């Protein structure tokens with residue numbers, strides 16, 4: 215499994231056990247790594263953002279786009295830890311994942327780092343401001 | 358020229374897409390991508406695998422294009438298709454006989470005139486549609502196209518909304534007269550002015566056709582225009598998170614709005630909107646102003662004669678039917694009907710497409726529009742030029758004087774092309790338009806919007822037809838249901854099924870009987886729809902089945 219993990223962060227990967235959202239408040243309430251499923255509300259994590267160092271967002275099927283919103287919401291509220299897309303994660307979607315704030319990927323089918331970096335560079339520019347810090351075209355136009 | 362022009366940023370985005378897709382097609386042709394892997398990628402570029410060949414759907418943002426672009430559409434029809442293009446109810450054009458290996462070249466040709474096939478399919482935000490008389494109509498409050506262009510840019514490769522529960526369609530208008538079926542879209546926007554004279558946007562969410570047709574309720578009465586992007590981010594985010602994904606047929610936003618109620622949907626959107634406003638996602642006022650600059654009025658010739666010489670009766674008939682009032686004196690709006698008797702609704706030959714391009718260049722400030730009724734508009738024509746235009750159209754078989762009459766049929770591609778179809782639409786449209794081919798008879802019947810879909814997906818808008826026809830599969834044979842009483846304008850309503858279905862010839866007879874009831878029973882000035890609404894379905898049912 216470790217060899218399919220792609221990380222685009224400088225810090226060391228979390229070694230904490232990953233718990234489900236439901237069990238986040240169990241176990242003494244100090245878990246630092248959590249996994250959320252498509253139907254789960256990412257906003258429930260907002261009170262805990264300072265404590266968390268890894269959030270896994272599950273993509274059972276690439277066609278289920280709820281995880282994009284989950285990721286963006288977490289980043290919009292200031293989450294700075296690792297945000298990992300897990301599951302049916304495809305190379306042709308990587309640039310969108312990145313724009314929504316994911317900085318780590320654990321795909322079912324391995325993706326090379328080179329292919330991932332090529333995917334991130336798909337769009338020379340972007341039309342929207344998201345959480346990835348890229349300058350939208352409208353801002354470039356108007357300085 | 359009153360049209361948006363790409364700058365280097367816009368061009369770079371489209372070019373990047375051509376490069377990406379060329380690479381994907383090469384991988385597919387080399388066999389390193391399977392059809393299964395390729396499918397979602399080609400769908401992002403409007404490339405469908407139909408019954409007999411690939412179909413390519415090209416985006417025409419808010420239905421507006423210039424003569425160079427139109428010319429290119431004609432050339433593509435010649436070079437890569439069988440000499441035809443098909444204009445759709447989504448203001449786009451489709452080519453039905455495309456070879457996969459040609460698609461990179463087609464996209465490159467399109468990109469050379471600032472066009473593309475981005476997001477013309479898939480569960481993403483589709484091409485925004487708009488009033489086809491925008492910027493020209495006498496009754497306009499404000500031109501909706503600058504907002505439509507802002508939406509085009511915002512929705513292009515939007516990273517969060519690429520895998521929504523289902524496809525997502527936005528329509529925008531700027532008049533009280535709704536010519537875009539705006540309330541039958543996932544989001545409908547109307548540019549309005551309030552009592553203080555300020556411009557705002559009235560936002561409707563949750564309309565649609567398909568198997569559960571719904572008319573969108575108002576979700577926001579008055580939105581400041583410079584909050585539009587933030588507000589739509591909120592609308593889409595609530596839908597992306599909570600729209601149903603367990604059943605394809607319940608996945609459109611109309612079902613979400615219906616199930617939780619407009620009030621609850623509005624509450625959730627407002628909550629999300631308040632958060633999003635803090636993020637600075639909105640383009641600055643200068644960007645809206647920049648875009649508006651492209652849509653400034655062209656230099657209308659206000660000295661031009663404001664009268665029309667009607668001495669040629671055939672011309673006069675066409676003027677009465679196909680020409681609308683323009684906001685500038687001495688000018689008019691021409692709608693060219695792509696509905697000849699016995700023809701395929703929305704089809705145009707390469708030569709016809711190029712002729713229309715030339716007419717736009719010579720007579721309409723270089724501009725054309727595609728309507729959702731599958732016709733072409735020359736929006737800014739001098740009245741003095743109408744006769745010359747009509748003669749050229751007539752010589753090319755394009756002077757059909759049947760706009761909004763029974764011959765002006767909307768029909769989806771149906772079983773002749775579409776793999777989802779239950780029945781053919783095109784032959785039914787052809788037989789009906791032949792049955793009513795006599796122009797005098799059509800004029801006698803007056804306004805009658807007839808719409809045909811080849812299956813419940815309703816691409817032919819049958820719910821919104823004064824007369825609607827729905828193709829169904831009845832024990833393995835094609836069968837047609839008749840609906841009456843639909844409408845898509847300011848008085849939007851949904852048609853109701855009259856009774857048991859018909860064979861192909863039977864449905865043509867049923868339509869004729871319905872029009873006869875109207876002719877027999879109408880009162881002063883009533884249209885077919887008015888008579889139907891006054892009398893109800895009973896007398897029609899009796900005449901058709903009795």
Ligand code: SF4
Pocket residue numbers: 769770771772775776777778779810811812813814815816817
């Ligand atoms: S209505 Fe049905 S048959 Fe017609 S184009 Fe749409 S999916 Fe195809």
